[in-house]
Amino acid sequence: MTEKGKFLKKFNEAFAKADTQFIAESVTQDIQWTMFGGKTVHGLEEFKKEIESMVQSECGMELDKIITHGNTAAVNGIIKAQDKNGNPADYAFCDVYTLSGFKNPKIKEMKSYVIKIK
Numbered sequence: 001m002t003e004k005g006k007f008l009k010k011f012n013e014a015f016a017k018a019d020t021q022f023i024a025e026s027v028t029q030d031i032q033w034t035m036f037g038g039k040t041v042h043g044l045e046e047f048k049k050e051i052e053s054m055v056q057s058e059c060g061m062e063l064d065k066i067i068t069h070g071n072t073a074a075v076n077g078i079i080k081a082q083d084k085n086g087n088p089a090d091y092a093f094c095d096v097y098t099l100s101g102f103k104n105p106k107i108k109e110m111k112s113y114v115i116k117i118k
Contacts, residue, residue, distance in 0.1 A: 016061035090117040
């Protein structure tokens with residue numbers, strides 16, 4: 001696995017472990033996060049508020065693919081969490097990333113697609 005692939009694996013695992021500090025340290029000041037079917041978050045402060053409201057407790061995660069090419073990457077998998085009513089729920093996700101550079105990159109842009117699995 002490439003260094004970028006390892007970084008993205010760790011970044012996604014941080015969501016499952018509710019490690020909001022690592023998540024926030026892994027993005028640029030001008031991060032833009034588009035959650036399709038939801039909203040778009042602009043900037044680090046807005047991003048921190050969003051992840052703190054989303055990542056309340058640990059959940060399960062199974063990563064399927066991590067694909068990197070240049071400063072672009074994608075990760076998909078399954079999240080095992082709870083729905084709004086506290087019931088167990090599985091979600092398929094795919095995140096597409098734009099990274100800030102090639103060496104020691106941070107995430108500059110995220111586009112997230114999440115679908116609840118019935």
